[in-house]
Structure formats: structure tokens, C-alpha cells
Amino acid sequence: MVTEGKQCSERVSHDDWGHTHQCPRGAKVIRNGKLYCKIHDPEYIAGKEAERTAKFDAEWAAKKATWELQNTAIRACKKINPENPQAVAESIEGLVEAVEAYEDTLNLLIFQHPDDKILATQMYQVIKVLAKVREVK
Ligand SMILES: [Zn+2]
Numbered sequence: 001m002v003t004e005g006k007q008c009s010e011r012v013s014h015d016d017w018g019h020t021h022q023c024p025r026g027a028k029v030i031r032n033g034k035l036y037c038k039i040h041d042p043e044y045i046a047g048k049e050a051e052r053t054a055k056f057d058a059e060w061a062a063k064k065a066t067w068e069l070q071n072t073a074i075r076a077c078k079k080i081n082p083e084n085p086q087a088v089a090e091s092i093e094g095l096v097e098a099v100e101a102y103e104d105t106l107n108l109l110i111f112q113h114p115d116d117k118i119l120a121t122q123m124y125q126v127i128k129v130l131a132k133v134r135e136v137k
Contacts, residue, residue, distance in 0.1 A: 002030060003026070003027035003028055003029065003030060003035055005026075006026070006027040006035050007022060007023070007024065007025070007026065007027060007035070008022070008023035008024075008025045008026070008027050008035060008036050008037035008040050009022070009023075009027070009034045009035045009036065010022070010023040010036060010037070010040035011023070023037055023040055025037035025038075025039070025040075028041065029041050029043075031043065073089065076088075077089050096130075096133055099126055099129060099130060099133075100130065102126060103123075103126045103127070103130060106119060106122060106123045106126060107123075110123055
């Protein structure tokens with residue numbers, strides 16, 4: 001190999017005064033005519049940097065999604081009950097169960113009164129709300 005027996009060309013600092021010496025490791029690759037060991041290989045460094053950036057971006061996206069969910073939830077709860085949004089948050093599960101139970105009741109009523117426009121409108125609203133609740137991103 002061309003790099004065999006040759007030393008990495010990178011300068012590394014060995015004190016707090018900015019003094020440097022040549023990296024003592026053996027060269028493994030040549031990049032733009034310069035010799036590098038594995039850890040000073042610019043492509044290896046760029047790959048590590050890309051990994052760090054991707055990890056940071058993923059963590060940031062997850063945090064952002066959590067903040068957006070919290071903001072949306074808080075805004076919606078405050079809109080329903082500005083004095084006590086916490087009560088709305090604590091009721092959501094029960095509200096959905098109630099709407100699901102109402103959907104069953106509406107199905108039965110519509111079967112008994114197929115021409116009732118009010119029941120049909122309410123059924124449409126219930127189906128729309130439950131579809132939104134179960135929506136997948
Ligand atoms: Zn090196």
C-alpha cells in the first residue's frame with residue numbers, strides 16, 4: 001500500500017499553548033495528496049459530523065413535535081373552557097367514549113328513521129369527528 005510505513009500528516013496540539021506536533025499514527029488514506037490516519041481522515045470526520053447532525057436534527061424534530069402537540073392541546077382546551085383547560089384535558093378520553101357510544105345510538109336511530117335529516121346530519125358530524133380523532137399522520 002502507498003501509505004505503508006508513512007505517518008499521518010495532521011498536526012495535533014499537545015498542550016494548552018497551541019503547540020502542535022505531527023500525529024504519530026500510521027497513515028491509512030491519501031486525501032488531496034495528503035496522508036491521514038483513520039481518525040484524521042477528512043471523510044471519516046465528515047461522516048462523524050453528518051452522524052452528529054442527523055442525531056441532533058432527529059432529536060430537535062422530536063422536541064418540536066412535542067411542543068407543537070402541547071401547544072395545540074393547550075390552545076384547544078383553553079378554547080373550550082378558558083377558566084379550566086385542565087378539566088377539558090382530563091375529559092378528552094371520556095368525551096371520545098361518549099361520541100363513540102352516540103355513534104352506536106345514531107346507527108340504531110337512523111336504521112329506524114332512514115329519512116330523518118337531523119339524524120343524518122348528526123351522524124355525519126360524529127363520523128367526521130371520530131375520523132379526525134383516529135387520523136394517522
Ligand atoms: Zn492522525
